[in-house]
Amino acid sequence: MSQTVELVLPDDQREELIDALKEELVPSIAKASTETFTRERYKNKKDICMYLGIGNNTFDKYVAAHVPSVTFGKKSIYDCKAVDAYMKQCERFY
Structure with missing residues (x-):
């Protein structure tokens, strides 16, 4: 009541x-x-772009080829730790 x-x-x-x-x-x-x-450790492409603060095209051009993904049908997911590690490598060059 x-x-x-x-x-x-x-x-x-x-x-x-x-x-x-x-x-x-x-x-x-x-x-x-x-x-x-x-x-969340694993994110789809849209969420990874939000996580990084970049757009979809920027991700495709500069990041996607350098980090592993797992694909289920048409959906790919990315490991945030792998993305973070790649971004850390990029810090040395920029």
């Missing part, structure tokens, strides 16, 4: 409460979302 409680506040207090909640919740949600995304 659930009950509903209505809290009536003046407009200024209501806005202050909303702002305080946003200030606390938005960064926490963003951090949790980012941590979940970066924790």
